[in-house]
Amino acid sequence: MKTLKILVGLALIIAVSAFAIDKVGVHNTNVDGYGIGDVANDFELKNVDGAMVSLADYKDAKGYIVIFTCNHCPYSVAYEDRINALDNMFKTKGYPVIAINPNNPKLYPEDSFDNMKVRAKEKGFTFPYIFDDGQKIYPQYGAKKTPHVYVLEKTKTGNVVRYIGAIDNNYKDAAAANEKYVEDAVNALLEGNKVPLEVTKAIGCSIKA
Known part of the structure; x- marks a missing residue:
């Protein structure tokens, strides 16, 4: 009986320790996706122009602004011009x-690949x-909303997650947004500084899978 209590106690200590490490975000490998400081895997997905796109294609990139977004969500629609602006501001x-x-187009036909092509042309998207x-x-990233942003910094060890969350603090009115989280994060990285606010709450529609 004493041995059993000791084993149970050890199991609890191990579980608590693992939880603490996970919460700190040290090489976060939890099922909820990436945490700050994690290295993000590359991908190869089809662009609206038919070409396959991966992060590795951008040989001269210092990092990436990865945004999970879609056609139908009103939050995503509200941010389309601002996403274009971010690309124009930071791509060069x-x-x-x-x-x-x-999104799964079987659940939301508006988010089909064909409709993505139409939307990209209508809005003049400058980005893939x-x-x-x-x-x-x-799910690898842990994205929950559209839009949901992940700013990655290209390093010798891989593409490190430096920011996760919203684009700014006012989806209704770009002019009224006085906290520009993604812009501030990328500018900090370009200056060699730590991102001032690493995680914010993504505001948008739930991802339809």
């Missing part, structure tokens, strides 16, 4: 936008708009 500085539609066919990539 080494941080291009890569937009990924994670790629389809997460089979919904395999967004």
